[in-house]
Structures are given as C-alpha cells and as structure tokens.
Amino acid sequence: MTADPVSAAVTIPSELGEAHALQARIEDGLHACGYTDHDVFAIKLALEEALVNAIKHGNQMDPDKQVRVEYRITADRFDVRIADEGPGFNPSDVPDPTEPGNIERPCGRGLLLIRGFMSSVEYHGCGNVVTMSKLRNGHPGGDE
C-alpha cells in the first residue's frame, strides 16, 4: 500500500526550531509513503545539514530573512529545493574535509554528508539554492 504523493511549499523563519518542526513533518510524510528507516535517516540528515547551512551560513540567523522549502514525496523518490536569502557560496571553494590536512578540522562536513546520503545534489544561481533528490531504494517493512 502506498500513500498518495505529497507536495508542499513552506516558508520558515531563520530559526532552527522551525526547521526541526518541518523536518518532523517531512519525516511523517516519508513514513506514510512507506520509506524504510534507512532512507528516512538519509533524507533527515541531508535536510538537517542543508537547513542548518541555509539558516546559519546563508541567512546568518537573521530573523528578517526566511528560508523557502519546496518538497515532493512520491512512492519512488523524494525531491526538495531549499532557498535562503544569503549571498550564496561556491561549493567548490569548500575544502575537502577528507583530505589529510583537513580531516581533523572540527567543521565543514555538512556538504559531504549531503552528497553521500542523497542520490543527487545541485547548487543553483549564486549558491543560495540547493536541490536534492533521493531515489527510494528500500522496501516497506524491510530496512535493507
């Protein structure tokens, strides 16, 4: 049994509590569509990293700036677009945290985790918009 596709467009203020409430709503939608715990974890982690980046690094926690989140959950895939009001950034300028010289740096791993857990990730415009997709590869009732 599979639930109907879910689409939503939400604008949230630059507050991590709001981001977590939205993540919980998306998580409920993923479970309703029968996504496995493994896929839900991957999507939750990518959302956490991308929303923290948008709120902290993009909008600099500015309460006057907002984050626009558009997402769609279908039986086969999850797609999300996250846009902040910051100046953007060039992902290729972010140092590779797996390089020996960077491996012990305490930060800078969010983008790497997003790429590792999602099927595709793209930055747009000046870098203040990210789109991510996760193809569903589990089966309802099984976690592998």
Add this chain to the structure above:
Amino acid sequence: MASQPARRRRLEVEDIGDIAVVQFVDKKILDEQNIQMIGDDLFRLVDELGRRKVLLNFANVEFMSSAALGKLITLHRKLQAVQGKLILCKIAKEILDVFKITKLDKILEIKPDEQSGLQAF
C-alpha cells in the same frame, strides 16, 4: 532574574576500572547549544577529571548530524595530547555511515560493542 538554560544531564558516565564508559542520554544529538554542552561535559572528563581512557557508547543514539563530529575530533585530540585514548562503540548502521562518508572511521577507533571497546584499551 535572567533565566539560565536548563543544565540537565546529557551523559551517563560509569567507571569500569580506569576506563570512563560514557552513554549519551539523548537519542538525537542535534542543536548547537545541546552539542556545545555535550562537548563541554566530554572535555571536562579529560581536562578536569583527568580521565585518560574514554569509551563512548552510542547505543542510545538514533540520529546525529555533522555538528557533533567536531566535538568528537576535539575530544580525540585532547586525549591524544595526554597519551590517552578514545574509543567509540555500538554505533547504529546509519550513523556509522556518517563516520565512513567523512572518513572519520580512519582516525577514530570504532568497535562493534562495549566489550570489544573495553578490551581495546
């Protein structure tokens, strides 16, 4: 009077011989303020309480983002600086992927369970 953020317990520490076995109270290690406090409590074990062998048991942890990784790396460095040792154990499969993707499984010692973690010191 200004209210203080609740200073609730975030870690359970049990001494087994000279090894501090640390369990996380929270299922989700998220939120900068929370992670800051967890980091402070972990660093206090080394800096103030003089522990040199620390086993972090992740059995309770269901979700953890990259923000927590920095604290683990700093704890690892602190222990290395005093000839101590940090070992992690009982990490859920999905969270283990976080360590593998970031290649931190190459610099942090990870054991499947508490017993093998205790034996690795």
